[in-house]
Amino acid sequence: MLGLFKSKKRINKLDEKILRKNNISILLLDERWNAIFRNIEKTEDIKAAETKLKELLKEEARLISERKGMLAKKKENLDRIIHLTPEAYDKNSEPAREEMKRLKTKTKDINRRLENTKIQIENMPSKIREANIKLLECTINSVYFRMRKNRKRLEELEELIETTKNQLGEYIDERERLSGDDTDIYAYFHDLLGGEELEKLDMMHFKT
Template structure:
């Protein structure tokens, strides 16, 4: 688990609020899931407030994912258009070269022009698509670093509180045992006294005392 952290010197560790630097080479190999697409992501923030930086990185990561999706959709769409243009050129070939129809020739030229534009756009999209996965991965790791710092700072605070609660629980247990012992002693003493007076003065006189001191 801790191999993802970069090695530091051998000086004693001191708790601090300094940001931990991840070894991104190792994280890349670990194939970290896209955080904003992980259903467990939002559960991290039940008791931890998102910082402005986390919100900003989330937005940027989502935009990159949208851009990747948009480019893939565009690639498919223009590929369909290219196929239609190629099919139309095949259909127009007899009219252009055998019948020498001007209208067909103009339409063919328009199709060829569209194919050229589509091919150029293909190159642009392929270039963009090639770089986006790395951008997404880097942004995802940047988001991971930010959330780890925030969440682990919260965990550290929680651990301190847990230790405080453990002490309070132990103290309460001791107090409870003392209260139970005290209650037992008092109950036993009262029972002994009550039995003694019952034998000493009798039931009727004891009931008078009960009514006088404890009510009906």
């Protein structure tokens, strides 16, 4: 993982050479990426990068849908022009020629829009890739910062656990010593005074 970064001191820009070798999935669609934030709150940087990527994906989908609609309309216009051709020229119909002219103008406009849309669609993958990498960089910055904090806390917990283990051992030793002492003393007085007298002493000294 650390090989992905140009600097070990600060996680910032990802190494483009390594990124080109790896197929970086769209993070928003990656279940493992989404799972990271089940217990971790997203930073404002992550939210902003996430929103940007969502907008680009929506824009790409919109452009593709728009292009599909324009192609369908263009086909409809061309089919209509073909249908009107005999009437316009064989029958010398002026309304048919006017309609053909109107349809040709619309088709030219569609062609122009198709070309613009094509260029936009072709540019979308690189924009989406950049936004995806930006989101990845923000994620790494946030997650690694949290991991550093977690590591420090884990070290503290390890020390606390070790201290608690030692204290627990001391408590157990003390309990066994006290319990052993009481047992020995109780047995001694039982043998010395007898059970009946010992019960009286119990009632006298352990009465609650």
